[in-house]
Amino acid sequence: MLTPAPTTPREAADRGPRDDAITAWALAARGGDPDAVDLFVRALHRDVHRYVTFLGADPHTADDLTQDTFLRALGSLHRFEGRSSARTWLLSIARRALIDSIRHSSSRPRLSGTGDWQSAAEHAQPRGLPGFDDGIALADLLDTLPDDRREAFVLTQLLGLPYAEAADVSGCPVGTVRSRVARARASLIQWLREAEHFAPAPAAA
Missing domain, CATH: 1.10.10.10 (Winged helix-like DNA-binding domain superfamily/Winged helix DNA-binding domain)
Structure with a gap:
């Protein structure tokens, strides 16, 4: 079981685990530690979801992109060497996932309208x-x-x-x-x- 680097209560409340702790979890996850995988995903799930949402993903697409990001990351953890923080590395993957999604959507015919577009837009607004x-x-x-x-x-x-x-x-x-x-x-x-x-x-x- 990997022991994370200590964080102050204020730090934990403001941002969650420190980047060095998250990076350590990513490296341990690369080595096959299932607890570290869980800690890594939990620590960065919110950041990834907010990132893709604020860059234009609708609620359903944001969930899919977040899942796709972590699937890509876990599949390429063996290449992560900790040269950058795990947060930076993961957000770079989220960026590529978002770009791929935009390219895929632009190549498909768009359906005109949705049953409850206004409600979906309201739910997408952060509070x-x-x-x-x-x-x-x-x-x-x-x-x-x-x-x-x-x-x-x-x-x-x-x-x-x-x-x-x-x-x-x-x-x-x-x-x-x-x-x-x-x-x-x-x-x-x-x-x-x-x-x-x-x-x-x-x-x-």
């Missing part, structure tokens, strides 16, 4: 995220961004990856990630200001 007023869905805000800026913002601001690791996931220089995040923040702030400006005034008592 309870800090820094955003009630009634403003973060997913709607992120949808206003170009794909590359949205990915950089999600990786660094929502999933908490360092800029260098986000650059590894995205396959671009660190400076490019910093620029994309800065532009994403500026766009989101402008969007929020415009939303506040055009919000209806409260009715007089």
Whole structure:
């Protein structure tokens, strides 16, 4: 049984297990430790699901992509050597799974409409995220961004990856990630200001 690296209560509450603990679990899972496999999957399942959801996957597709990501990862664990964190490595796999899904979908004829598209869209909206007023869905805000800026913002601001690791996931220089995040923040702030400006005034008592 692998003993994870210690974490503080605040750290565990804010982000879950530390990256070095997760990477150690991945390496132990590569060696055939079933407990480590379970710890590895549990530790990163939420991050993978949020990543593919915020990059445009609908609820059903996000579940499938998350499962596909872990299937791909577990199938290639023998090639993971711990040179990067397991989180970065797994999100790179999630990115490829998402790209493959988009390519596959674009090559198939699209069905016109779905029985309850509005309900599905509402369920896709994340709730309870800090820094955003009630009634403003973060997913709607992120949808206003170009794909590359949205990915950089999600990786660094929502999933908490360092800029260098986000650059590894995205396959671009660190400076490019910093620029994309800065532009994403500026766009989101402008969007929020415009939303506040055009919000209806409260009715007089």
